[in-house]
Amino acid sequence: MMAETQTEDQVRSDWPLYEVFLRGKRGLNHVHVGSLHAADAQMALRHARDLYTRRNEGVSIWVVAARDITASSPDEKDPFFAPSGDKVYRHPTFYDIPADVPHM
């Protein structure tokens, strides 16, 4: 029994984390909705279907292994993002947008 339990723990820790992205009926982009554990990408896709589309939220699912995501570090928040805070001229706010331009 002891040996069996250890084996199960080992197997469990082998299941990697996947991040789930959904595109809804009205959505243009896939949106991050959460994460889950699965043995491989195909299983992750099925798990995502069962966990995140139970209430008819999505028409398309992406799953990405969390280890494959390169993320910016919170420690670098200031050098990364603060310098753009006072550059108001980078925002296209000085134009009049025609009424028939979609998705703005």
Next chain:
Amino acid sequence: MTDDDFDAYRSLSEETDDHRWAFGTGFSDPLEGIDTAVPAGVDGAALASYCLGLGDDALIYSHRLQQWVTRMPELEEETALANIALDLLGQARLLLSRAGRAEGAGRDEDQLAFFRTEGEFRNVRLVEPADADFAELAGRLLIFSAWRLALFGRLTGSADPLLAAIAGQGVKELTYHRDYAAQWVIRLGDGTELSHARMQAALGVIWPLTDELFRADAVAARLPGVAADPATLRAEVDEVLDAVLAAATLDRPGGAPLAPVAGRAGREGVHTEALGYVLAELQSVARAHPDATW
């Protein structure tokens, strides 16, 4: 989860924010507003009996699957299985309601589910035993959903428009159930030496119950154009099972089928010992508190 994440998720789901809770009383009639008249030339009593059998298959198997909840090896798998059990419960509600209307004696889905005795149930015996392990769960679900999908595929052309519509909705659900079960049978069969041996052993336990799925059915025979002849499903189901078994490197089990008793099996009300225990649990609350609401 930050507020931003939550809002994004909610914005995906808000347009279908209807409350489909699966507990409590006060459900609306699943056939409300639908014409439930028996089509001309169709034997109403036979139609009621046929729908009862298909509804009982789903009801009893759904209950067995529900018994796995809190016992699954992973949280993700548990949600998947609960979804499947709920799909089948939905099919049971529609089919039992259809049976009650076709019968015309005023019995609703609850009367049929909770106030019939063991001998009045018409489900096949495949759905009665508890799964001894996860391999049995995967194997039984594969066989059940492959068979039911083939059956519902035929029923989408049924002369009873209501039965055809119920089957049409079920086909999409069952396609996913079959896919879910098949990928686990393949993973276990084509996995380690131990998982292969246990998957093979599980199929050996379940296989004797499969023959009954294709037995001649006197009720179906009284419903030409409405019901499907079970014998005609065997080739389609065998093809699916053989493909999965091949991918899983598993052998098709031999062994004698579980024989009918004096020519009667599940569809005729003869069941395994396991059904009584399922019904005792399934019906206990409704029988202790008849007509209670909560």
